[in-house]
Amino acid sequence: xxxxxxxSLKSYNTFKIDVYAKYFTEFFSADDLSEILENxxxxxxxxxxxxxxxxxxxxxxxxxxxxxxREISVVGExxxxxxxxxxxxxxxxxxxxxxxxxxxxxxxxxxxxxxxxGASPMQNIGAYGVEIKDVFYELEALHIEENSxxxxxxxxxxxxxxxxxxxxxxxxxFAILNVTFRLRKNPVFNISYGAIEHELTKMKVEKLSxxxxxxxxxxxxxxxxxxxxxxxxxxxxxxxxxxxSDRLKALAEKEPGMPSYKINDNTFKIPAGFLIEKCGWKGxxxxxxxCYEKQALVLVNYGQATGNEIYDLSGEIKQSVLExxxxxLEREVNVV
Numbered sequence: 001x002x003x004x005x006x007x008s009l010k011s012y013n014t015f016k017i018d019v020y021a022k023y024f025t026e027f028f029s030a031d032d033l034s035e036i037l038e039n040x041x042x043x044x045x046x047x048x049x050x051x052x053x054x055x056x057x058x059x060x061x062x063x064x065x066x067x068x069x070r071e072i073s074v075v076g077e078x079x080x081x082x083x084x085x086x087x088x089x090x091x092x093x094x095x096x097x098x099x100x101x102x103x104x105x106x107x108x109x110x111x112x113x114x115x116x117x118g119a120s121p122m123q124n125i126g127a128y129g130v131e132i133k134d135v136f137y138e139l140e141a142l143h144i145e146e147n148s149x150x151x152x153x154x155x156x157x158x159x160x161x162x163x164x165x166x167x168x169x170x171x172x173x174f175a176i177l178n179v180t181f182r183l184r185k186n187p188v189f190n191i192s193y194g195a196i197e198h199e200l201t202k203m204k205v206e207k208l209s210x211x212x213x214x215x216x217x218x219x220x221x222x223x224x225x226x227x228x229x230x231x232x233x234x235x236x237x238x239x240x241x242x243x244x245s246d247r248l249k250a251l252a253e254k255e256p257g258m259p260s261y262k263i264n265d266n267t268f269k270i271p272a273g274f275l276i277e278k279c280g281w282k283g284x285x286x287x288x289x290x291c292y293e294k295q296a297l298v299l300v301n302y303g304q305a306t307g308n309e310i311y312d313l314s315g316e317i318k319q320s321v322l323e324x325x326x327x328x329l330e331r332e333v334n335v336v
Contacts (some may be wrong), residue, residue: 001025001036005280009064013051014114016232017307024062028070028089030142030149030177036065037147045144046336047175049088052115053123053234055336058309067118069177077185083137085180088118092125100214105187106135108214109196112221114228114235116175121152122166123332128217129193133159137182140233141166141174149177162332189213195220224294232301233292237314238272238329251325255265272321272329273297279320289313311335 007024010016023043027033037045044062048054066219069087072095076083082104086095092115096107109130118262119125120132121139136159139152157164189208191197199216200208226233243251248268252258255278258266276282282296289305290313292298299310299317318329 001039002033004064008062009048009051009056011061012048012064012066013054013056013226014232014234015055015301015305015307015310017056017301017305017310019056019059019060019103019307023062024066025063026068028068030069030140033142033175033177034068035066036063037142037144043259046172047118047144049116049118050091050114052228053119053332054336055234055307055310057238057311058336060336061243065175067116067175069263071178075180080185081182082185083180083182085178086117087178088176090117092116092120096214099183100210103187103210105184105189105210106130106181107183108187108210109190109193109217111214111217116233117179120144121157121159121179122164122176122273123162124157124164126162128196129190131159133157135181135183137180140177142177143174145173150174161242167296184191191216225298226292226294226300232291232303232305233298234333236272236297237299237331237333238276238297238317240272241327241329241334242267242269242270243327244268247326270327271297274319275321275325275327275329279324281317281320286313291317307335 002025005023007021009021010018027036036231040063046060048064048066067089071087072090072187073085074082075085090202092113095117096111099107109128113125113127121136124132136154140149141152142149187210191213196216199220200212203216205212242263245266248260258276259271262268276296281291283293284291288302289309290300292300299314314331322328
């Protein structure tokens with residue numbers, strides 16, 4: 001185990017916040033992690049993946065354990081499905097491209113989402129009508145205190161909108177080691193959400209394929225979201241709020257053209273970006289922090305912003321949306 005003291009995390013979080021960890025090390029297998037946990041029992045610990053959904057507001061007074069488990073392998077199949085296991089340290093887009101190149105269907109709508117495999121079930125990541133719960137089969141995770149491996153099936157994860165047991169019920173208790181996905185041999189395409197159909201038409205796609213849908217999603221995301229390598233960000237900073245039909249009707253009367261997506265007969269999802277933009281935040285900049293000019297849902301670090309400055313901006317945005325619409329936004333990004 002190579003342990004580094006006073007380690008800068010600037011290159012390990014997509015906001016590019018320059019904070020330091022008291023200790024930092026990497027692990028490449030379950031045995032590596034188990035040994036580290038046995039030797040560092042007294043340290044405050046945090047597992048770090050791709051750093052794409054985290055906002056550091058201060059130095060970390062403990063040990064950062066960077067997950068570098070990166071294998072991908074087919075572990076089973078039946079008439080309809082192929083089962084693919086990916087290490088938690090695998091880059092999510094790398095995994096999507098592996099599936100696309102093999103014509104495994106199910107994750108093409110999730111193309112270009114930043115982060116690693118380990119965060120995908122933790123956040124129940126989703127985009128364009130697809131969520132991880134739709135393709136998830138099982139995962140293995142190591143219980144940090146007990147230093148033992150447990151398996152979680154789909155139901156065990158209690159998936160919700162950008163939620164799972166790993167975000168609240170078991171927050172900080174497990175290190176995800178690998179995730180197994182159930183993918184279709186004969187893809188079933190979901191192109192009704194957002195601008196996918198329009199983009200496919202623009203691309204002059206005549207026959208749908210996993211690759212065509214993936215390419216369309218990538219084009220859409222690149223057209224409106226900043227590249228974290230260029231501008232520090234963590235993608236969508238807030239969750240899209242869910243409201244009841246009566247409230248939606250009242251809000252729509254005050255704000256004609258308000259978009260909404262039906263969840264069930266009485267519940268609708270409202271784009272948080274729309275609410276934030278209507279409050280005048282889109283393109284707002286103060287110092288080195290602000291709202292991205294093409295998508296108000298994305299808070300950005302233009303260079304030297306601190307985590308606290310970004311957090312404070314998010315608080316101002318939350319307050320203005322609450323005052324204007326009576327809706328309380330919830331941060332999707334994990335604040336440390």
